Amino acid sequence: MDSGIEKTKELPVQEITIDTDTRDILARETKYQKEKGFADWPIVDIDAHHSEMTSWRQVIEYIEDPILLHYAREFQSRTGGAPGLSNHTPGLRYQDAGGRIPHQQQIAEPVDDKSVHRDVTLVRRSMQALGLDYQVLFPGNLLQLGTHPQPRVEAHLALAYNRWVCDTILPEDNRIKTLLYLPLGEPEVCHRIIDEFSERQGVVGFMITSVRFKPVHHNSYIPIYRKLEERNLPLAFHAGLTWTDEWTKQTDLFISMHAISFVLCNIVHMTNWIIHGLPERFPNLKTIWIESGLAWLPFMMQRLDSEYQMRPSEAPLLKKLPSDYIREMHFSSQPIETSNMKLTEATFDGINASSQLMYSSDWPHWDFNAPSTIYDLPFLDEQAKRNILGENALRVFNLDRPAGK
Amino acid sequence: MVKVFVGVESDFEDRGRRVIEYNDTEIGVFFVDEEFFAYENKCVHQGGPICQGRILNRVVEVLADDRTSQGLTWDEEDVHIVCPWHGYEFNIKTGVHPGNKNARLRRFDVSVEGGEVYVDV
Ligand code: FES
Numbered sequence: 001m002d003s004g005i006e007k008t009k010e011l012p013v014q015e016i017t018i019d020t021d022t023r024d025i026l027a028r029e030t031k032y033q034k035e036k037g038f039a040d041w042p043i044v045d046i047d048a049h050h051s052e053m054t055s056w057r058q059v060i061e062y063i064e065d066p067i068l069l070h071y072a073r074e075f076q077s078r079t080g081g082a083p084g085l086s087n088h089t090p091g092l093r094y095q096d097a098g099g100r101i102p103h104q105q106q107i108a109e110p111v112d113d114k115s116v117h118r119d120v121t122l123v124r125r126s127m128q129a130l131g132l133d134y135q136v137l138f139p140g141n142l143l144q145l146g147t148h149p150q151p152r153v154e155a156h157l158a159l160a161y162n163r164w165v166c167d168t169i170l171p172e173d174n175r176i177k178t179l180l181y182l183p184l185g186e187p188e189v190c191h192r193i194i195d196e197f198s199e200r201q202g203v204v205g206f207m208i209t210s211v212r213f214k215p216v217h218h219n220s221y222i223p224i225y226r227k228l229e230e231r232n233l234p235l236a237f238h239a240g241l242t243w244t245d246e247w248t249k250q251t252d253l254f255i256s257m258h259a260i261s262f263v264l265c266n267i268v269h270m271t272n273w274i275i276h277g278l279p280e281r282f283p284n285l286k287t288i289w290i291e292s293g294l295a296w297l298p299f300m301m302q303r304l305d306s307e308y309q310m311r312p313s314e315a316p317l318l319k320k321l322p323s324d325y326i327r328e329m330h331f332s333s334q335p336i337e338t339s340n341m342k343l344t345e346a347t348f349d350g351i352n353a354s355s356q357l358m359y360s361s362d363w364p365h366w367d368f369n370a371p372s373t374i375y376d377l378p379f380l381d382e383q384a385k386r387n388i389l390g391e392n393a394l395r396v397f398n399l400d401r402p403a404g405k
Numbered sequence: 406m407v408k409v410f411v412g413v414e415s416d417f418e419d420r421g422r423r424v425i426e427y428n429d430t431e432i433g434v435f436f437v438d439e440e441f442f443a444y445e446n447k448c449v450h451q452g453g454p455i456c457q458g459r460i461l462n463r464v465v466e467v468l469a470d471d472r473t474s475q476g477l478t479w480d481e482e483d484v485h486i487v488c489p490w491h492g493y494e495f496n497i498k499t500g501v502h503p504g505n506k507n508a509r510l511r512r513f514d515v516s517v518e519g520g521e522v523y524v525d526v
Contacts, residue, residue, distance in 0.1 A: 005523065006409045008425040011446075015422070016457045016489040025489065028431075028447070028454050100459055100487045100494075367491055373451055 018106040022122060022364070025103055026129035029370040033131045036375060042390035042405045043371050044134045044397075047238070047290050047332045047360035048126065050119045050169070051107070052139040052161060053083050058168065060084070062160035068153065085157060087148045088141040092243065094254035095366050104366035120172045126363050127175065130370055133390065133402040135361075136177045136204065137169070143240040146212030151185030158183035162197055170202030177397065179207040179236045179288075187220045194227055204397040205234035207290075210265035211242045217276035225278065229285040234330075234396060236288040239266050262335075266292040270300060270326075275308070277317025279325040286396060288330040291362060294347050295337040301326050301350055327352050330396055332360035333388065334369040338377075345379040354384040358393045411515075411522040417441075420484070424456045427526055431456070432513055434524060437484050437497050441515040443524045444486075444500050449508050453490030461485055463496070463503060 013024045023030070033039040052059060060072035068085060075084020083090075096105035111121045127135050142161055148154040158181045170176055180197055182190045197203050206228060208216065216237075228235050239262045242248055247264065251257040266289055273279070273287070304322035308315055318325075331351060338344050351357065362368045374380070374388050394401060409427045417423075417436035424433045424446055431446035433456020448455040463483035467475040485494040485503075495502055500510035514525040 006407050006427060006526075008409050008411065008427045011424045011426055011431065011457070013457060014424050015459070016454065025454075028452055032452060097492045100461070100489075100492050102459075102489055370451060 016102055018102045018108040019110075020102065021109045022103075022107065022125040023129045026126065026370065029372060030129050030131065032370075032372050033375075036372070038371075038375055038385070038389075039131050040405065041386055042394060042402050043130070043132050043359065044136075044390045044393035044399065045127075045130065045132050045361045045363070045371075046136045046288070046358045046393050046397075047138060047334065048123070048135050048363045049138050049140045049365060050123065051141075052165075053086070053088065053141050055117070055119070055164070055168075056083050056086075059160055059164045062163040062167075063156055064159065065152075065156050068156050083141065085153055086141060087144055095258075097254075097366065101366040103364045107364055116172045117168050119169055120176070123169075123176055124173065126361075130361060130363065132175075132361075132371075133405065134175050134177055134393070134397075134399055136179060136397075137165075138178065138207070138238060139165075139181070142181060143209045143238060144211060144242070145181070146184065146209040146240075147242065147244060148185070151183070155183040155186035155189040159189065159193065162193060166197060166200045166203065170200065174201070177202050177204045177399075179203075179205040179234070179238075182206050182208055182224065184208060184212060184214065184216075184221060184224075187224060190221075190224045191227065194224070194231070194233070198231060198233055204399070205236060205286075205288075207236040207238050208269075209240055210237045210269055211240040211261070212265075213245070215272050216269045217272045217278060222281075225282050225285055229282045232284070232398075234286040234288055236290050237266055237269055239263070239289075239291045263292045263296045267296060267300065271304065274304060274318070274322045274325050275315045277315065279328065280317045280319060286330060288332065288358070288396070290332040290360065291334060293335045293337050294331065294333065294351070294357075295343070297326065297331070298343075298347050298350050323350075327356065330356050330358060330392070332358055333374060334360040334362045335367040336369055336373055338373075341378065344377070348377075348379070354380075354387050355392060357388045358396065359389045407526050408516075408523045409526050411443075411524055414517050414520045414522050417522070420460050422456065422460075423522075424454075430526060432524055432526070433457070433486075434515060434522065435460070435486070435497055440498070441517065441522060442498055442500070443513040443515045444495075445511040445513070447511065448488045448490065448493055449502075449510065450488065450491060450493045453488050453493075455486060455488040455493070455495065455510060458487040458489040460497065461487060463494070 063069040072084045075082045241261045248257045301323035411434045422435045434443045446456040463480040465480045484497045486497045502508035
C-alpha cells in the first residue's frame with residue numbers, strides 16, 4: 001500500500017467463552033497441522049472425554065435394577081437434574097481454575113443437528129479441529145465410580161452407562177471408539193460386561209478406573225484378565241483424581257491434589273501388577289496406562305529394578321527386571337511433561353516410546369494436549385512421531401487404516 | 406516492518422481488546438490503564454490462543470509480618486491475560502509469566518496516530 005498502512009481482519013471470536021464453538025477454540029491447532037505438514041498423517045487420540053452427567057436422565061433409564069432405577073428417577077424429579085446415585089461431588093469442581101479455562105467449565109456451544117446425540121456432534125468437532133481419524137471416548141465423572149461406597153451401585157451404573165454409550169453414541173460414527181468401564185467392585189458383573197459388549201460397535205477393549213482402593217492382583221480378578229487375554233482385548237488403567245485417601249487429604253489445593261493423585265493411583269496398581277507377576281501370567285494381555293503423564297515411568301523403572309534385585313524371593317514369578325515388563329506396556333501421552341526436554345527425551349528412550357506410546361488429547365479437560373505436542377518434540381524422528389500419533393494405536397487396537405493414509 | 410491498522414482509539418474500553426489477523430499472524434491488542442499492549446496470539450506453552458483468554462487481576466498470597474499466611478487476594482495493580490487452553494498467565498503489560506521469566510509472549514509495538522491504533526508487524 002502507498003500509505004504504508006495495511007488493513008487487517010478481526011478474528012470472529014475475540015474472547016473464548018463456554019459458548020465458543022470447539023472448532024474455534026482449537027483453531028490454532030488446525031492451522032498448525034497445515035503449516036507444519038502433518039495434517040494428512042493418521043492420528044488416533046486414545047483418551048478423550050464426554051460429559052455423561054449432562055445425559056444422566058437418559059443414562060439412568062438403562063439401570064436394570066428396578067429399585068435403583070426408582071431412586072435415580074426420584075433424584076431427578078426432586079432436583080431437576082441431580083447426578084443421582086453417582087458419587088460425584090459437584091462442590092469440588094475446581095478443574096477450570098475459577099473459570100480461567102472455559103472448555104473445562106462447560107461446553108455450551110450451540111448444536112443444531114438433532115439427528116444424533118449432541119455429544120456425537122461435539123466429538124466430531126474436536127476430531128475435525130485436532131485432525132483425528134479415531135477418538136477413544138471415556139466418561140468424565142464416572143471415573144470416580146471405583147470409590148463408590150456401594151459396590152452394587154457401581155456395578156449397576158457401569159452397566160447402565162455402558163449400554164447407553166453403546167446404544168446412543170458409538171453406533172453413530174465408526175471413528176468413535178471406547179474402552180468400556182469394568183466395575184471391579186462386583187467381579188461377576190465384569191464378566192457379564194465383557195460377554196455382552198465386547199462385540200458391540202466401537203468397543204476396542206476395557207478399562208479399570210485407577211481410583212479405587214482394592215489391589216488389582218486380587219485372585220477374584222484373575223479370571224477377568226484371563227478372559228480379556230483370550231479375546232485379545234486390551235486392558236487400560238485410567239488414572240483419576242481423589243481427595244479422599246490419607247495422602248491427598250493433606251493437600252488442600254486442587255493443583256497439589258491433582259498433580260499427585262493422577263500418578264499415585266497408577267504407581268500403586270503398576271507396582272502390584274508387576275511384582276505379583278501379572279505380565280508373566282498373562283503375557284499376551286496388552287495393558288495401557290492412561291493419563292498419568294510420563295515422568296513417573298523412569299522413577300518406576302529404577303525404583304522397582306533396584307528393590308527387586310535385592311528381594312527376588314518376594315517376587316518369584318518375575319523372569320526379568322520390572323523395567324523390562326514396563327517397556328512392553330503401553331502408555332498414553334497426556335499430560336506430557338516438557339519443562340526439562342532432556343528428561344523428557346530420556347523418558348521416551350526408557351519406555352521405548354516409538355513403539356509403546358500412543359498420543360492422547362484428554363479433550364476437553366483443562367490439561368489437554370493437541371497432536372502438535374508430539375509433533376513438536378525436538379528429539380523425535382519422523383517415524384517415531386508418526387508411530388506415537390497414530391501407527392501404534394492402529395496396531396494396538398487393530399483399527400482399520402484411515403482411507404488414503 | 407509494516408504498520409497495521411487495528412482500530413479507532415475511542416472504541417477501546419478499559420481492559421478492552423482487538424484480536425486481528427494480518428498475513429497469517431494473529432495479534433491481540435489490549436487497552437489497560439490508558440495504555441496499549443500487543444502480543445502474538447500464540448501462547449509459549451503449546452501455541453494456544455492466549456489473546457482470546459480472560460483478563461483477570463493477578464492473585465497474590467498475603468503474608469503477615471511473622472510470615473503466616475493470611476490467605477489469597479487480588480493484586481490491585483497487576484493485570485493478567487490468561488490462556489484459555491490450559492491457564493498460563495502473563496502480565497498484560499510485560500507479557501511475562503509470574504513464576505517463569507523465560508515464558509514471555511512475543512510483543513509488538515503499538516502506536517496511536519490521529520486517534521487510530523496501529524501495530525508494527
Ligand atoms: S497453550 Fe497456553 S496455556 Fe497451554
